[in-house]
Amino acid sequence: DQQVKQNSPSLSVQEGRISILNCDYTNSMFDYFLWYKKYPAEGPTFLISISSIKDKNEDGRFTVFLNKSAKHLSLHIVPSQPGDSAVYFCAASGGTSGTYKYIFGTGTRLKVLA
Amino acid sequence: GAVVSQHPSRVICKSGTSVKIECRSLDFQATTMFWYRQFPKQSLMLMATSNEGSKATYEQGVEKDKFLINHASLTLSTLTVTSAHPEDSSFYICSARGQYGYTFGSGTRLTVV
Numbered sequence: 499d500q501q502v503k504q505n506s507p508s509l510s511v512q513e514g515r516i517s518i519l520n521c522d523y524t525n526s527m528f529d530y531f532l533w534y535k536k537y538p539a540e541g542p543t544f545l546i547s548i549s550s551i552k553d554k555n556e557d558g559r560f561t562v563f564l565n566k567s568a569k570h571l572s573l574h575i576v577p578s579q580p581g582d583s584a585v586y587f588c589a590a591s592g593g594t595s596g597t598y599k600y601i602f603g604t605g606t607r608l609k610v611l612a
Numbered sequence: 613g614a615v616v617s618q619h620p621s622r623v624i625c626k627s628g629t630s631v632k633i634e635c636r637s638l639d640f641q642a643t644t645m646f647w648y649r650q651f652p653k654q655s656l657m658l659m660a661t662s663n664e665g666s667k668a669t670y671e672q673g674v675e676k677d678k679f680l681i682n683h684a685s686l687t688l689s690t691l692t693v694t695s696a697h698p699e700d701s702s703f704y705i706c707s708a709r710g711q712y713g714y715t716f717g718s719g720t721r722l723t724v725v
Contacts, residue, residue, distance in 0.1 A: 542705070
């Protein structure tokens, strides 16, 4: 049972344009969400987070939007740069587990074309 | 910022041998350490959660006798893959939870031949 889904395995965007990466979740108890960026053979690095009390969080070129009713979040990167090419994972946590476990999506490979 | 050092980054071992992967938080105390594995084109799957000084909590389907986790101090956690088999070949990543939130190690590519 995949509680966090990233339905697009890959995405190609022209440099300077907007990249939109999507993530859907099924567990309504999730209350904290993160986006990670991962280069090959490296560990993920934290990008941006959002808690369920907000519907938008912005950090420089990165903005995360949360639609709780649709159980959907998205990451917008604008303008996209070639160095943004990587795999992006969304992750969710919350509920009553108490162990701060994160459930990851399967990732979306972003390729920014110069 | 917070840094987690994970070693080795790459290891090749013979089937039946054991491999130890080490994660060390360099400038913060990791109260909780998470161990993940990732198969090609798949998500990061949580294997186990460990708190300093206590036994690790394993996710369903993860063999605790095969994947030994030790979190003896607030800055060091180890994962030992015992009696490794080719199907254990994967990318293993630790994540430490400390005062700065969650920080990942750089990962270990394990190949069992």
